[in-house]
Amino acid sequence: QVQLEESGGGLVEAGGSLRLSCIASSSDISFDVMGWYRQAPGNRREPVGTIFKDGRTFLQDFAKGRFTVSRDNARNAAYLQMNNLKPEDTGVYSCNAQTDIYSYWGQGTQVTVST
Numbered sequence: 441q442v443q444l445e446e447s448g449g450g451l452v453e454a455g456g457s458l459r460l461s462c463i464a465s466s467s468d469i470s471f472d473v474m475g476w477y478r479q480a481p482g483n484r485r486e487p488v489g490t491i492f493k494d495g496r497t498f499l500q501d502f503a504k505g506r507f508t509v510s511r512d513n514a515r516n517a518a519y520l521q522m523n524n525l526k527p528e529d530t531g532v533y534s535c536n537a538q539t540d541i542y543s544y545w546g547q548g549t550q551v552t553v554s555t
Contacts, residue, residue: 442466442544444535449549456553457523462535462546464516471537474511474518478551480531488533491518525553 448460462474475490489499489509497509508521518535530553535546 442469442537442542444537444544444546446533446535446546446549449533449551451552451554452525453554454525454527456525457521458525458551460520460522460533460535460549460551462518462520462537464537464544467514467516469516469539470513471516471539473536473538475536475538476509476518476520476533477536478529478531478533479548480528483531485534488520522551525551527553527555529553 443465444462446460446462448458452458473490473492476488477485478488479485487500488503489507491497491509491511499507506524511518531551532548533551534548537544
C-alpha cells in the first residue's frame with residue numbers, strides 16, 4: 441500500500457509563504473496526476489492545483505498568481521509553494537496521487553494564516 445506523507449504546514453501571518461511537500465512511500469509506482477486539495481472548517485474539500493506527469497499544471501482561480509504546483513518524478517514527490525497567503529487560505533491541505541487505477545490520499549497538513 442502506497443502512502444503519501446505531507447509536510448510543511450504551520451502557522452503564518454497574512455502575506456507570508458509556506459511550501460508544502462508530498463512524498464510517496466514507494467518509488468516503484470508512477471503517478472499520472474498529483475494534486476493538492478484543501479478543506480476549511482465547515483467547508484467541503486476543494487481542489488487547489490494539480491500537476492500531470494508531463495508537467496502540465498492546473499490551478500484554481502483563487503490560487504493563480506500566488507500558488508505554484510511542482511513535482512519531482514524521480515522522488516515521486518509533489519510540492520505546493522504558497523505565497524501571499526490570506527486568512528481564507530486556512531485549512532487542512534491534502535495531497536492526492538493517481539495512477540490509471542488507484543487514487544491515494546495523504547493525511548493532510550494544517551495551514552493556518554493569521555491576520
